[in-house]
Amino acid sequence: MMRDSTSRTETVTRTGIVMSRLGAGFSHPAWAIAVGALAILFWGGGCPAALAQKAPTQATSSDDLRPLNTNAMDIEEGKRLAQTSCANCHGAEGISATAGVPNLAGQRSPYLYRELRAYVSGARDNGLMNGAVKFLSADALIDVAAYFAGLDPAQPAAASNAKGEADPVQAGKVAAAGCAGCHGDDLRGG
Numbered sequence: 001m002m003r004d005s006t007s008r009t010e011t012v013t014r015t016g017i018v019m020s021r022l023g024a025g026f027s028h029p030a031w032a033i034a035v036g037a038l039a040i041l042f043w044g045g046g047c048p049a050a051l052a053q054k055a056p057t058q059a060t061s062s063d064d065l066r067p068l069n070t071n072a073m074d075i076e077e078g079k080r081l082a083q084t085s086c087a088n089c090h091g092a093e094g095i096s097a098t099a100g101v102p103n104l105a106g107q108r109s110p111y112l113y114r115e116l117r118a119y120v121s122g123a124r125d126n127g128l129m130n131g132a133v134k135f136l137s138a139d140a141l142i143d144v145a146a147y148f149a150g151l152d153p154a155q156p157a158a159a160s161n162a163k164g165e166a167d168p169v170q171a172g173k174v175a176a177a178g179c180a181g182c183h184g185d186d187l188r189g190g
Contacts, residue, residue: 078147106153
């Protein structure tokens, strides 16, 4: 049997289709109302759980997500750039031997990329860094950031007190010493 184009099963809305399919075998009007109400709640956007969730936020710039999208060739290029441009100060493996120069090994790539962009733009003012990165393209910054992010971070030197026991406070101070170059001695700087 052919249905005409105005029947309930031919409705184009999701709610109408659900109502006609689920309510087809039941003749009581309350069933159709209940099914319709459920369909409106879940497919019509009235589900309390769906309404309570925040809409996903979009990045303001596609560049902010790019450090996460690298491959082995990008990381190899980042290594080449790091060894020629960064190793003198930050160490061959991103672990600095110079006081006040931060370790880059193991830092998150989006963080490194953002900070490198800040040096390129002049938003962070450090003559040495501004000069070292000004010639690098955005892709090169991404590659360098991805390379350093993939390295193992520096391991803090074991600190001990007079009794020869490990002193966690002193160990923390030793570990944070590499951060002071950018963040200050109290680690509150930016």
